[in-house]
Structure formats: C-alpha cells, structure tokens
Amino acid sequence: MVLRREIGVLEGTGSTPQVSQALEEKKTKLANALCGVVEVYMTDLSWEEDAEARCETLVTEALLVASNTPEPLQTLASVRISQLRMEDARAALSRSIELWKDLDTEDVKVPDFPTRISLSRLLMEAEMEDDALEVLERLVGEDDSSVEAWYLGGWCLYLMSEKRRSSGDSAEERKALMPLMRASREWLQNSLKLYQVLEYEDGRLKEHAEELVQGLTKVLGPPTDGDEADEDKGDWEDDEEGSEDEEMEDT
Template sequence: MAFAMDNFDLARASFKRALDAEPENLEFLEGYGSFLAETGAQAEAATVLRRAVQLQPEEGFEKYMYLGQLVDDSAEAEQHVRKGIAILRSYMQQQAAEPQPAEGTDEAEEAADARDHLQATLCSCLVSLAEVLLTKGQHGAEGVAPVAAECEQLLGEARELSAASPEPLQALASLRQQQGKDEEALALLRQSLALWFKPSVDSDDEEAEEEEGEEGGKAAGKKPAAAAAAAAKAEGSGSEEEEEGEEEMELEDDSDVEELPSYEFRFETAKLLLELDESVDTASQVLEQLLEENDTDPNVWLLLALCCQGGGDLEGALECAEEGMKLCKLLQLPSDNEMVTGFESMQSELQAMMEGEKKAAKAAGKADGKKR
C-alpha cells in the first residue's frame, strides 16, 4: 500500500521488517526486489532477486525479467530473460490446457481478458530479449548480423501477440537503424508512434495564434520547446483554484495516461526520432509531454536542448541546458559527470553561436546602412 501511494521510505521499511521476520518468504523477496528495481536501487535489487531465484528457480517469470534489466553482463542478462520467457510460456500452456468456461459467461470474458494480458506480457518479454540481443551485438550492420535473424523472429511473434503494442515496431526500427537502413527505420518508428502518439496543434495553427498575439509579449514568440522550459520554471506558481482544477483534470484524464507507453519507452522514442528524423517537431512534443509528467530528469532536458538547437531555437536550447544544469546541481552530480560536462559544453557552444549571430546581424545592419 505504501509503495502504491509513493511513500517509498515507508514501503522500504515495511519490506525490511517483513523479510527480517521471514527471510525466505518468496512473495516478500520478489516484491522487495521489484520495488528496489523500480525505485533505482539496482545493485540491491539484483541481490534480492538472485536470492529469490535460488529459492524458486522454476516459477515466477517476473524476477528473471527484472534481472535481465538490472545486470551489467549482457550474457547473464540474456540468460535471465530467456529463462523468464520459458517460464511464462509454460504458464500460458498450462492455462490453455485447463477447461474453458462456456462462451458468453462472465467467466469466459474474464478468461479472455486474462489471456490477452498474458499475450501482451509475452509480447513485452520478447521485445526485451530482442533489445538485449541488440545491445549484446556490436554497432553497425556487421555487428548485429549474428543476432538479426533471431531478433526478426522475436519481434514478428511479438507483433502477432499484441498488434496494438508499439514496442515491437520501435525495437524493429532500432534494428533497422543499426543495419544502416535509416529510411525503413523511420517508417517503422512512425508506425509505432501512430499507435499512441497524438500530435499537438500543428505548426501552422500555432503560428496563426502567435500572429494574433494570444500569448502576448515574448511568450507569444517562443517556440514549443522553449515554452516548455518556461512552463516548468513557472510550475507551482498558480493559485489554489488552478491547482484544484488541475487535480480534477488529472482524475478525468487517468484513462488516457494509462494508455501511454512507459516513460522510459517514450524517452527512447525521442532519442530515435532525433537520430532519424530531419524534423525535430515530434521529438520535441514527446519530450515536452515527459516534462509535464516529470521535469526533474536532466536526460530529458538534454534531449530537448538538442531538439531546440536542431530546430534553430538557440535561446530555447540554452534555457533547457540551464534547467538541466540546475537539476545536476540539485542531484549533487560530480563535476566530471558525463551529464554535467555535456551541459557545460552545450552552454558554451550555444553562447558562442548566439554571440556569432548577434555579430553577423550587426555587420549586416552596417552593410545595409552603407548601401543607403
């Protein structure tokens, strides 16, 4: 209950008390391991889940799937994911062999829902294995050649299991990218996006609104990504009435949020879009959506800064980079951290580019004056 309510400290304490009383209770071990994995304590999560594997190696596919994400060694990760898939397939076969309820009954509907859920779960697991195999291989067409055929087979089965899932298509896009087939990769990524992404107002409408001055002042002229940065800065400054209204809207929109892929999946979507798509519009919208859900991840600010820079919005890019640096300081990341150095170099580069633009504009102004 504490975990469900985001009271992580209380949840951790409750799990520890339970395991102190029953250190070999599999339900507690698997629950604590998944809790640790979800809250970022990866090393401890792997230790707990490995203990659960020792106690019950032939049941419970979830612990193997988590371990596949947690361990650093790609061969061990592959071993865990394959084991998890084998257990899940066995469970599905057992379910299929059981007597089925009569058609049209509530029991039949529940059985169908359970079957669909298991198929969607197996779909995700197969995608996870394909991703592990792609990570294990070398970059480039030659590097992925040894695993390409199996990845194709895994992702093909995943698509058959859950046609509504965007995961297999995005993983296939990653494979095509590594094979050097960027056009095909982008086409597949767009198919994946079509299953969940709803574009915001198109650029023509936004330009019309800006021309009408609906936003007023400088805010009207800001590009979407820069506006996202400004909105994040202003978060929490609204009135109590506004906050209550937002809470009501959140409750109404719960069903829509549940239909979205995971935060991590959408972050990877934005990364792929930046690498494959000449336009940064869709990537920017995906990242802005992520910031609306959680504006404390410097990785998202870094990608959004790159989007702004790619779209020619240097001011917006600098704002995003500055927000990212603030978060790095709040997280107390060391000065030699890759994220910190990345933001610092980006800020320097952007400031130099903006200064260059000012000088060029000034020189152009002088040239026009001389002509007159």
C-alpha cells in the first residue's frame, strides 16, 4: 500500500514538527483505510471463511498504526459486537469517545458526522444509551436537518424508556418514564417531518419511526401543546399519574 511506503519514508526522516504532523496524518489515513476494509469483510464479504480472521488482523494493524485515534477503536467495537463480546465492545467505545468528546467540533480529531452517526448506532447496540444520546444531541446541535440523527435520538430515548419501564413500578420510576417517552416521540416526529421535507429515501427508517410513534401514542395519547411544558416542569399531579398508569396497563 502506498501509505505504508510513505509512512516508512517519513519515519526514516529527521524528527521535526512538520514531519511529525505529516506522519500522524498518514497514519490516520492508513488506519481509516484499514477500518474501511474491515467493514467490507463484515458486510459484503462476511460469507468468506476467513472473514473474521481478516477483520482481526486488519483492526489490530489499524490500532497499532494509530492507537490514539477514535475510528480504529470504533471499528474494534463493531467487530466485538458481531462476536457478542459486549464488555470488550463497551470498553473500546468508551475509549473512542474519550479521545474527542471534550474537543471543539472544528477540531480535526473529532470524527466526521457520518462516523459519529455510526458510533451512535454502535453505542445503542452495546446498550450504552446515555452515551449514544449525548453523541446524538451534539450532532443535532451541529446539523438539525439530519433525518437519521433525529430518528436515532428518538429510538434511543424509546429504548431508555423501555428499560425504565421494565425496571420496576415505583412512583419515582414512573415519574421519570413519561418525559422520556414524550421526548422520544418528539424526536421521532421531527425525523418524520424532515423525511417528508427532504424527500428522504430510507423507507425502513420511516416505517420504524412511524411504528415507534404509534406505540408511544397508545400510551401517551395524542400530542398536545402542553407536552413540552409538562416535560420542562418535571413533576406530576397524583391524578395525572393515576390516569397515565391506567393507560399503560391497558397497553
């Protein structure tokens, strides 16, 4: 590979700030290229007998080449998720996020928008919903016209509400549940509005978003102008809690 040769040449050159910067850039490009090949083996070439072994070799090289960049760690997490090694996947994802989460968006070390969209999906697969939502809120802050970011945020909030719903029946848990569900529906409805405006073409996304909204509306009832005020207020009257609990029991 050309990048390998160029890296070899730079490593044999005297150490200067310019050389160090060029070397870092080449290594990052090589690591990202290797990660791209891993994704191919995990999708289009997954049927090949040695696909898993090739993925391991490639992602290991990517980590050796650029251990302090987020993409190789993100790719490692994807491989570990496919192997059902969830603890290892969570560790890799946490390390990946730590490398850039406190940097300004303009910093070159922050992964690009599509890479962070993929990251949010991996975080949700790894049941790291809080981290996924943090990533998605930042993405929406950068570009509020992303159908996928709004959809994933709504889905993430839905998963968080389902976890809360199944964890117990205390009044405190019910109090936290309803705002999550309302926020989920709001994010999903935003994604569906943008879907129409932008003539987005992912039919499966639209179908899933609509399905989630319908399920949420069965519990919450039709959206009202007061929903956002209720979320901001964060407290509930006893009779409201009672009626909401009855609605949930009926579903």
